[in-house]
Amino acid sequence: MTTVTFKINGKAASFSGDGDMPLLWHLREDAGLKGTKFGCGIGQCGACTVHINGEAARSCSVPMAALDGTSITTIEGLADGERLHAVQEAWIKEDVAQCGYCQAGQIMAAAAFLKDNPNPTDDDIDSGIDNLCRCGSYYRIRKAIKLAAQNLAGA
Amino acid sequence: MTNHVSRRSFLKSAAGTTALVLSISSTPSVLATDTDNSGNVTPCLRFTEDGQIFVCVPIPDMGQGMITTAAQIIAEELDLDPNQTSIEMMAFQGHADAEGRASEGPMPQGAGGSLSTMMVWGPLRHTAAYARDLFLHAAAIRWSVPLNHLETRNGAVYNKNTKVSLPYKYLVSDTRRADYTVLRGNTTPKAAKDRTLIGRDQRNVHALAIATGQPIFGIDSDIPDMKHAVIRRCPHLNGSLVSYDRDALLALPGVKHVIEIARRPDDLSRPRILPAGLAIIADSFWQAKKAADMAEIEWDGSRAAGESSAALKARMAEHLETGEVADSKEGGDLAKAMAEADKVIEATYYHPHWAHACMEPHNCIADVKADSAEIWTSHQSITESINAAAAATDLPISKITSNVMRCGTGLGRKYAPDFVMEACILSKAIGAPVKVTWTREDEMEQDHVNPSAMYRMRAAVDAKGRLTGWHVRTAADGWIRNAAMEPPMGLVDNYRGEWGYIENNVRRGPWRGPQHNTAAWVIQGFLNEVAIAAGKDPLDFLLDLYSRKDFQKLDTWPFPLLEYERFRKILKAVAKDARYGRRMPDGWGQGIAIYHTFSGTCAHVVEIEMIGDTDYRVHKVTSAIDCGLAVNPLGVRAQVEGGINDGLSAAKYGNFRFEDGVPVTNNFDSYQMMRIGEAPPEINVRIMDFGDEDPRGTGEVALPPLIPALTNAIFAASGKRVRTLPISENL
Numbered sequence: 001m002t003t004v005t006f007k008i009n010g011k012a013a014s015f016s017g018d019g020d021m022p023l024l025w026h027l028r029e030d031a032g033l034k035g036t037k038f039g040c041g042i043g044q045c046g047a048c049t050v051h052i053n054g055e056a057a058r059s060c061s062v063p064m065a066a067l068d069g070t071s072i073t074t075i076e077g078l079a080d081g082e083r084l085h086a087v088q089e090a091w092i093k094e095d096v097a098q099c100g101y102c103q104a105g106q107i108m109a110a111a112a113f114l115k116d117n118p119n120p121t122d123d124d125i126d127s128g129i130d131n132l133c134r135c136g137s138y139y140r141i142r143k144a145i146k147l148a149a150q151n152l153a154g155a
Numbered sequence: 156m157t158n159h160v161s162r163r164s165f166l167k168s169a170a171g172t173t174a175l176v177l178s179i180s181s182t183p184s185v186l187a188t189d190t191d192n193s194g195n196v197t198p199c200l201r202f203t204e205d206g207q208i209f210v211c212v213p214i215p216d217m218g219q220g221m222i223t224t225a226a227q228i229i230a231e232e233l234d235l236d237p238n239q240t241s242i243e244m245m246a247f248q249g250h251a252d253a254e255g256r257a258s259e260g261p262m263p264q265g266a267g268g269s270l271s272t273m274m275v276w277g278p279l280r281h282t283a284a285y286a287r288d289l290f291l292h293a294a295a296i297r298w299s300v301p302l303n304h305l306e307t308r309n310g311a312v313y314n315k316n317t318k319v320s321l322p323y324k325y326l327v328s329d330t331r332r333a334d335y336t337v338l339r340g341n342t343t344p345k346a347a348k349d350r351t352l353i354g355r356d357q358r359n360v361h362a363l364a365i366a367t368g369q370p371i372f373g374i375d376s377d378i379p380d381m382k383h384a385v386i387r388r389c390p391h392l393n394g395s396l397v398s399y400d401r402d403a404l405l406a407l408p409g410v411k412h413v414i415e416i417a418r419r420p421d422d423l424s425r426p427r428i429l430p431a432g433l434a435i436i437a438d439s440f441w442q443a444k445k446a447a448d449m450a451e452i453e454w455d456g457s458r459a460a461g462e463s464s465a466a467l468k469a470r471m472a473e474h475l476e477t478g479e480v481a482d483s484k485e486g487g488d489l490a491k492a493m494a495e496a497d498k499v500i501e502a503t504y505y506h507p508h509w510a511h512a513c514m515e516p517h518n519c520i521a522d523v524k525a526d527s528a529e530i531w532t533s534h535q536s537i538t539e540s541i542n543a544a545a546a547a548t549d550l551p552i553s554k555i556t557s558n559v560m561r562c563g564t565g566l567g568r569k570y571a572p573d574f575v576m577e578a579c580i581l582s583k584a585i586g587a588p589v590k591v592t593w594t595r596e597d598e599m600e601q602d603h604v605n606p607s608a609m610y611r612m613r614a615a616v617d618a619k620g621r622l623t624g625w626h627v628r629t630a631a632d633g634w635i636r637n638a639a640m641e642p643p644m645g646l647v648d649n650y651r652g653e654w655g656y657i658e659n660n661v662r663r664g665p666w667r668g669p670q671h672n673t674a675a676w677v678i679q680g681f682l683n684e685v686a687i688a689a690g691k692d693p694l695d696f697l698l699d700l701y702s703r704k705d706f707q708k709l710d711t712w713p714f715p716l717l718e719y720e721r722f723r724k725i726l727k728a729v730a731k732d733a734r735y736g737r738r739m740p741d742g743w744g745q746g747i748a749i750y751h752t753f754s755g756t757c758a759h760v761v762e763i764e765m766i767g768d769t770d771y772r773v774h775k776v777t778s779a780i781d782c783g784l785a786v787n788p789l790g791v792r793a794q795v796e797g798g799i800n801d802g803l804s805a806a807k808y809g810n811f812r813f814e815d816g817v818p819v820t821n822n823f824d825s826y827q828m829m830r831i832g833e834a835p836p837e838i839n840v841r842i843m844d845f846g847d848e849d850p851r852g853t854g855e856v857a858l859p860p861l862i863p864a865l866t867n868a869i870f871a872a873s874g875k876r877v878r879t880l881p882i883s884e885n886l
Contacts, residue, residue, distance in 0.1 A: 018408070018441065025441045034375040035368015037563070038516060040595040044823035047514065075368030088366040095358045095789055098797055099218030100365035101372060101514040101563025126832035132823060134514040134564045135218045136800025137793070138834035 004068035008033070009077025019065030023057075024048045026064055027074060035075035035104045039132070046131030049105035049112075050074050056112035075104035078111060087111045090148035098135035106131050110145050120149055175202040175327045177286055199245065199282045200229065206324040208235065208310075211245035213264055213278075214271045215535055216361075217565030218797075219854040220790040221271045223360045225279055227787055231352040232283035232344055233323075234307040237360055244559050247537050247552075257541040257552045265536025266565060267665070268713065269753045269852025272786055276850055280344040288342045292333035293326045347848065356789035361561065373533030373560035374518045374592065381520060381588035382411060384581050385443035388432040388601055391456025391816045392660035393423055395431045399452040407449065409442030410435055414584050416577060423458050427662055429573050430601055434581050440592055459660040459816030464507060464607075467632065470657055471505070471609035474630035480655035483639040484710075487649030492624030496615030500688045503611055504677045506880040508604035509666055509809035510826055515563020516598050521578035522588040527554045528579060533562040535569040543572030547579035567665035568603055596821040603664025604811045606633025608673065612681045615649070620689035622700060624649040627677070631656060633663040637711050638674035643682070646703045661813065667801060668752050668855035670711070675750035675859030676806075676866065676880075683746070683867040684876060693867065694730055694747055698723055715754050722749060725758045725779045725843055732841055733760035733777035740764075743774075744872025748863035755856035756781045757795065759864040765872050769886045773803060773865070775837040783851030785842045791853050792840045798857025799838060804829035806862045807882045827883075 002019025005012065008031060015026060022041075027033045027050070036059055039047030043061035050059045051073040078085045084092075087110045097103045109131050117124045125142055133141065177200045201209040210229050216222040222242055230237040249260035259265075262274050287307055294312040295302045304316050311320040347354075364371050389395065395418055404413045418431040433452055437443035474480075493499055519532035521544065528548050534540040540557045544550070562569055578591040593601075608631035615624030625647050627639045631654065639652030666672060686696030701722040708716050726749055730736070735745055742765040749758035762775040776799050785791045808827040812820045820826040866877040869886070879885040 018445070020445070021441045025439070029439055029441075033368070034370035037372075038374065038592070039514060040823050042595075042822055042824060045514075045595075075366075079367060084366070091366045092358065092362040095356075095362065095793065097359050097362055097365045098220070098793055099216075099514060099562060099564045100359070100361060103365050104368045107366060122836050130830045130832065132514070132828055132830060134512060134566070134801070134828075135793075136797035136804070136834070138800050138831040139796045139836075139838045140793070141831060142834075142836060 002065045004064060006067045006069065007071040009073055015064050015067070017064070019063055021064050023050070023059040023062045023064060023067060023072070027059060033074050033076050037101055037104060039102065039105070044132070045102070046109055047102045047105040049108040049131065051108060051112055054112070054115070056109050075108055078108065085111055086151040087114065087144070087148040090144040090151065094140045094144040094147060096137050096140040096144050098137055102131060102133045106133065106141055110141070110148065114145070114149055114152060118149060118153060120145060174204070175286070175289070175330050176200070177282055199279070200286055202286070202323055202327050204324055204327045206322065208240045208323070209243050210240045211243045213245045213262055213275055214266050215244065215537065215559050215562055215565070217266055217535055217562035217569065219266060219271055219794065220359070220787060221266065221275070222561070223357055223790060224272050224787055225275055226360045227352050227357045228276065228279045229283040231350055232280055233287050233310070235310045237352065237357060239310065240360075242360065244537070247541055247557060249538055251552050255545070255551060257538045257545065259538055264538045265570065267535065267567070267570060269755060269855045271854070272850045273754070273852065276786070281342065284342045284344045289330045289333045290323050290326050293329035294321060296332050297326070297329050353786050354784070354788070357787045358789065371561045372515055372563050373531060374515055374563070376520055376531040376560060378520055378522060378531065378588050381590050382436045382438065382585065383440045383443045384434045384436045384578070384589050384591045385440065385447040385594070386416065386432040386434045386577060386591065386597070387447050387450055387452055388430040388597060389418070389454050389456070390600060390818070391454055392459040392462060392662070392813060392818070393427065393816070394454050394456040394458060395423070396433060397453040397455050399433055399450055404435060404446055404450055407442070407446040409437040409439060410446045411438065412436040412585050414581055416580055419576070429576055432577070434577070436581060436585060436589060444594070456816050462660055462816045463814045464812045467607065467657070467659055468505065468507075468609070471607070471630040474655050474657055475503070475609055475611045475628055478630060478655045480628060480653040482651065483636050483654045484644055484652040485650065486644065489624050489626055489649045489651045492615045492649035493613070496623060497618040498616050498688060500614045500616070500685050501612065502681055502684060502878055503609065504680065504878045505609045506607060506673050506676070507809070508607045508661060508811040509805050510599050510602045510604055510811040510820065511566045511568040511666060512823070512826065512828060513564045513566055513568055513598060516595055517569065517574035517593040518591060519575045519578035520588060520590040521575070521582040523548050523579055523582040526550070529556040529558070530575060530578065531558045531560065532575055533569060534559050534575065535562065535565040539570060539572060540575050543575035544579050546572065547576040548583055566667045567669065571603060571664065573601070595823070599811070599821045599826060600818045602811065603662045605666035605672065606631055606635050606663045608632070608635055610638060610677050612677065614681065614685045616685060616689040620691050622647050622685060626651050628653045629655065632659055632661065635670045635673065637670040638677045640711050641674060641678065641709060642707060642717070643678070643700055645707050646700050660816065668858045671750060671752040671855070671859040672805070675748070675752070676862040679748035679750060679860060679863035680866050680878070683748070683863065683870065692736065694726060694735060697726055697747070697749065701726070713753055715751060717751055721756060721781055721843070721845060725749060725756060725781055728841055728843065729758040729760055729777055729779040732779065732839060733762070735760050742872055744868045744870065746864045746867030746869070746871055748860040748867060750860035752852065752856045752859050754783070754851040755853055757856045757860050759799070759857075759861050761861070761864040761868040763865070763868045763872055768873070771869060771872065773833070773835045776835050776861070777839045778857060779841045779843055780853070780856060781843040781845060781851070782853040782856065783847040783849055786850050788842055791842055794853045795840045795857040796838050798855070799861050800829065800834050802858040802861030803834070803865065806865055806880060807833070810881045810884070
């Protein structure tokens with residue numbers, strides 16, 4: 001039995017249970033936050049990307065035992081109230097989503113990426129983002145990342 | 156069809172408000188099952204007095220854009236903002252056939268064959284136009300004005316004389332007074348010139364929900380008191396469960412039930428519908444998963460023992476030499492054409508199996524009771540999901556309710572019944588709702604992969620460099636005959652197509668652009684070789700070929716009539732847009748290819764740069780697609796862009812491998828797929844306008860010609876001809 005306390009989307013939360021359980025399943029099944037998606041379970045595809053202490057992390061591969069004292073942001077907590085994050089706005093503007101399943105992870109990855117790369121080149125995107133999209137929406141993802149960067153710079 | 160009042164149904168809700176409900180019509184004068192006042196309706200459109208407009212989408216959306224297209228089509232006829240409609244999935248509206256199986260109603264309710272938009276295009280427009288005319292008539296009666304004083308604007312009826320408008324919600328009740336008998340058969344969808352939405356870019360109506368993580372996918376569903384099942388399935392391509400330690404599993408935390416699932420059919424000589432499995436049912440997914448991982452299970456995999464990808468490839472090579480083949484197609488005198496040829500070109504092509512890797516792992520919740528069952532799932536076909544539940548529960552289809560959610564891709568795999576059957580079997584066994592969630596390993600190991608095949612290609616060209624003979628001999632482990640049946644056969648007079656089938660225990664199934672996805676590569680790749688061997692520019696060679704006839708009716712499904720004037724125009728357009736044939740730097744190359752898939756046709760020019768001798772970077776893809784009327788050009792371009800990237804990934808990396816009868820590629824570490832770092836930063840898509848009044852297929856059309864355009868570009872850049880996929884292992 002492991003007990004940890006942390007924050008999810010700004011709210012205090014705690015967990016007592018199997019410390020081996022990945023954060024992904026706590027979010028989806030205990031916290032009712034279904035936006036974070038299960039894709040591979042081994043940290044390869046990025047569908048489950050969230051922010052832990054502001055950094056992108058693949059929640060399928062982070063055990064609950066490692067989360068004490070952390071602050072977690074999920075796709076549901078990315079917007080500032082009603083005001084969407086620039087990356088979410090860019091995703092809608094560029095009409096990125098086809099099936100949409102991987103896109104919460106893509107958006108969370110891009111939001112973290114842009115903090116370190118506020119003015120990304122194509123090479124930066126190529127090496128900094130490796131989330132899988134089975135619809136092949138990469139062309140629009142690239143455009144949306146660039147649009148979000150512009151909007152963040154202008155904000 | 157006789158007219159009766161229940162053509163429209165007014166539902167009184169508990170609050171006492173009225174709703175106008177329209178069932179879908181496949182033609183203006185024929186409606187589906189009428190509605191009644193019990194609430195047992197299969198609506199297409201529902202208007203409430205509080206202003207909500209529900210659009211019921213007939214065919215699941217797996218990323219092809221069906222939900223957006225349906226909202227767009229309905230909004231066009233009703234002069235609405237598509238984003239102001241509420242989306243629901245249409246309930247099953249078919250019926251039981253003579254054997255009791257669910258059979259399609261007024262339209263198919265499954266996504267496949269790139270047919271979705273073509274199928275809903277007529278019925279949705281006519282149904283929405285009918286609703287619009289009901290509101291116009293209702294307003295004419297209410298205001299006592301002639302109909303021609305009225306029009307619809309912004310979700311309201313507008314009086315052109317008084318400039319007064321009345322939103323539909325205030326007319327819901329009044330539509331009872333409309334003379335629908337006059338309207339019956341007399342409603343007409345808007346003329347093309349009057350459209351404001353169709354033919355214009357429409358963003359995904361689920362875009363906000365997706366970008367904010369709303370629970371809209373099947374895997375996001377929960378119902379009260381449900382248990383979670385993780386299933387260990389027979390890892391062998393074909394086999395059965397021998398033994399396991401039930402007590403040890405039941406002692407693990409949270410585990411409530413351990414249930415055996417028998418292989419279906421039980422005859423191991425027939426392809427599996429459902430693999431043998433052992434289900435661990437627990438309070439949470441993680442408890443079930445952890446217990447399943449710990450289970451020590453003995454399987455009998457002897458039936459497929461010794462089978463491997465490498466051995467299958469060797470069997471194909473042998474089969475091409477000595478195996479039994481059936482003539483698929485023959486014409487003219489091939490032997491004479493070969494004997495008289497100035498040049499005979501020969502080559503052997505091979506492609507391995509591809510996995511689907513559906514982004515959303517398969518899942519289903521089933522709540523099976525003694526006399527009814529309800530399921531929640533991501534499935535490509537509402538109809539087939541019901542058949543799967545019926546097969547697993549032995550209930551009549553009338554007792555089954557299927558809630559099909561947004562699908563995180565389908566790609567052909569989510570048409571299968573297995574994951575629905577599993578949930579139903581388990582729920583029935585424990586008498587409580589069960590959610591089955593597949594892991595990625597399950598999804599790949601139990602995939603119904605794209606068939607593998609080897610091809611011996613032979614072509615004859617005359618002294619002028621024109622194609623005079625064409626011979627395709629195929630050894631395949633699936634029903635993939637298109638390469639041995641399609642043009643240039645018929646464009647050249649002398650041809651033969653042969654096909655031999657190789658049985659094995661790999662489960663094969665439809666994969667985006669079935670048959671076409673590999674036939675296009677083999678045909679357009681080899682044509683490129685032949686053109687170069689004949690001393691011709693590949694584009695000129697294709698234009699010559701497609702100038703030999705104006706039309707050709709194909710004898711492969713869906714039996715399209717190819718219009719070669721369109722092929723020529725598509726090729727010329729894509730070549731112009733890509734500046735095809737311009738001088739490229741050393742190590743760079745352009746490749747061109749065209750192919751028809753189902754009812755659509757697409758051509759690409761791919762531009763690549765070699766990276767060393769064994770890798771390459773795709774810099775740009777230029778495309779032209781003929782999809783008939785492009786209802787949503789933004790969505791069409793998305794499908795082309797996606798098809799390009801899916802094709803690039805499959806061609807470079809796609810290789811589902813098995814050894815000693817067991818799949819060894821079972822997650823994204825062992826089954827590699829392309830990421831953004833290898834995706835082209837520039838894609839230009841031209842949508843051809845041939846003046847069509849109706850849409851054609853789109854979703855699967857762009858992928859097939861992408862692969863030959865890529866390998867042709869690699870040849871242009873490096874002189875290396877890729878005849879074996881995946882490229883990453885064969886360059």
